Each structure stands twice: as C-alpha cells, then as structure tokens.
Amino acid sequence: MTLMQWQDSYSVGVPLIDSDHKILVDLINQLFDAKETGQASDVVGSVLNVLLEYTETHFTREERLMARGGYPDLDAHIVEHKALRDKVRAIRTRFLQGERSVVGDDVLEFLKDWLTGHILTRDSSYRPWVEKVELAAGEMLLGFDIDDDEEEDSFA
Numbered sequence: 031m032t033l034m035q036w037q038d039s040y041s042v043g044v045p046l047i048d049s050d051h052k053i054l055v056d057l058i059n060q061l062f063d064a065k066e067t068g069q070a071s072d073v074v075g076s077v078l079n080v081l082l083e084y085t086e087t088h089f090t091r092e093e094r095l096m097a098r099g100g101y102p103d104l105d106a107h108i109v110e111h112k113a114l115r116d117k118v119r120a121i122r123t124r125f126l127q128g129e130r131s132v133v134g135d136d137v138l139e140f141l142k143d144w145l146t147g148h149i150l151t152r153d154s155s156y157r158p159w160v161e162k163v164e165l166a167a168g169e170m171l172l173g174f175d176i177d178d179d180e181e182e183d184s185f186a
C-alpha cells in the first residue's frame with residue numbers, strides 16, 4: 031500500500047539528493063504498508079530503524095552539500111533537520127518500549143507532510159547554491175567524509 035508518491039515537482043536539481051528523497055518516500059510507504067497490513071513488531075521496528083538511519087545519512091549529506099555550496103541559510107535548515115531527527119528518534123524509542131500504536135495514522139501523515147513540505151520549501155530554496163557543486167564519485171558514496179573533516183573520519 032502506498033501513502034505518498036514521488037512528484038517531479040519535488041526535484042531539487044541534484045540527482046543525488048533527489049535519489050535520497052525518493053528513498054525516504056519509499057521508506058515512509060514501507061512503514062505505512064507494514065502498519066496497514068498488521069506486520070509483526072520486529073518488521074515495523076526494522077523499517078523504523080532503516081528510516082531513522084537513512085534520514086540521518088541523508089541530512090548529513092544534504093548539510094555538507096549546502097555548506098559546500100555556501101548556502102547562506104544553512105543554520106536554520108540544520109535546526110529543522112534536527113527537530114525531525116529528534117522526533118523520529120522519540121517515536122522509535124517509544125516503539126521499542128512497547129508502544130506499538132505510536133506508529134499510527136497521525137505519525138505517518140506527519141512524516142508525509144513534513145517531507146513534502148520540507149522538500150518544497152526549505153530544500154528547494156538551496157537549489158541555486160548546490161546545483162553547481164561538483165562532487166567526485168567517492169564523495170557521493172561516502173557522504174563527503176573523505177575531504178571535509180579528516181578528524182571525524184572513523185575508518186581507522
């Protein structure tokens with residue numbers, strides 16, 4: 031079952047970011063489907079885990095891209111990301127504590143509306159700054175870790 035659908039109007043002009051957003055749409059749909067079809071807690075919980083992990087990966091990537099492009103409203107954008115990240119973490123914590131009903135219609139509608147609204151307003155406004163940023167293939171795969179903050183690299 032599908033709660034939301036990718037629209038061409040969601041494109042921010044950066045294929046890597048569009049791809050991330052499509053994956054997030056897909057994960058929200060998977061969570062909706064797991065709930066609607068009454069899947070076991072471990073199934074719903076694992077989709078929730080993947081959604082949280084991918085959200086964090088995507089936000090990090092997007093924030094680094096905005097920084098690379100010199101986007102002037104980066105701080106406010108990061109604040110909005112943090113609020114969503116905290117909210118999804120709180121949902122996951124409640125779910126892990128046994129509150130299965132926390133993944134309900136209201137939460138799914140919230141995720142859908144948040145993602146759609148965020149892409150169409152906040153994300154679309156960074157387009158002129160980021161669409162000309164050129165990234166090496168390795169940077170894309172690794173979420174830009176290779177060049178930016180060598181001290182933060184955790185490959186060792």
Ligand SMILES: [Fe+2]
Nearest residue numbers: 092148152153
């Ligand atoms: Fe964003």
